[in-house]
Amino acid sequence: MKFVGKKISAIHETVGERLRDAREQKGSSLEKAAQETRIRKEYLSAYEEGLYDSLPKGVYRITFLKKYCDFLGLDQEKVKKEFLSETKNKRSDNKKISFSPKGIDKKEFIVFPKIAKSILIFIAVAAFFLYIGYYIRVSLSPPEVKIIEPADSLVTNRDSITVIGQTDVKTQVEINGRPVLNNEDGMFEQTIDLKKGVNIITIVAEKKHGPKTTINKQILVE
Numbered sequence: 001m002k003f004v005g006k007k008i009s010a011i012h013e014t015v016g017e018r019l020r021d022a023r024e025q026k027g028s029s030l031e032k033a034a035q036e037t038r039i040r041k042e043y044l045s046a047y048e049e050g051l052y053d054s055l056p057k058g059v060y061r062i063t064f065l066k067k068y069c070d071f072l073g074l075d076q077e078k079v080k081k082e083f084l085s086e087t088k089n090k091r092s093d094n095k096k097i098s099f100s101p102k103g104i105d106k107k108e109f110i111v112f113p114k115i116a117k118s119i120l121i122f123i124a125v126a127a128f129f130l131y132i133g134y135y136i137r138v139s140l141s142p143p144e145v146k147i148i149e150p151a152d153s154l155v156t157n158r159d160s161i162t163v164i165g166q167t168d169v170k171t172q173v174e175i176n177g178r179p180v181l182n183n184e185d186g187m188f189e190q191t192i193d194l195k196k197g198v199n200i201i202t203i204v205a206e207k208k209h210g211p212k213t214t215i216n217k218q219i220l221v222e
Contacts, residue, residue: 170208
């Protein structure tokens, strides 16, 4: 009797595994996929590895996921549903805390309140000074700004480009001198018209009555 081997498929395939398998079947590398989708290679890798904390917050992580699915020929809505389910389950797992109560002997309880009171006072004082130090440091330091798009020294033939970034929600942002609103996650975006030759895009982020952060992006239009 001749036995024929049969490949057994995985019981459950994660979203990341499905994306990676689809990309490999398409014969595309992460670098090529990043160029085709105009999504950073780091984000595509984060989707495939399940490192969702490395992705942008808010609607952009879903927008990029749909765009990647479209490139891979996958069902956007089905993958989105599975992605949201995975991220929800991950948050639920992180909230699980094991608790094992331990009794306190009556003799130990007599001394325990005095020690506990001293410890709590020390923690409160230390927390107060840490908060003051943190507040001063944050107030005097320039705001952090993360530019998602465009990439540095971009070469393109398009007549416009969308600047996408993220900063603190209370930070005021200007792009080429024009104010830009950021959402509750600190995400902002603005479409900029381009001209032939070298274009300089200047992003300025400023805290109220605080220092500024200035980022210049150079784009060459062929």
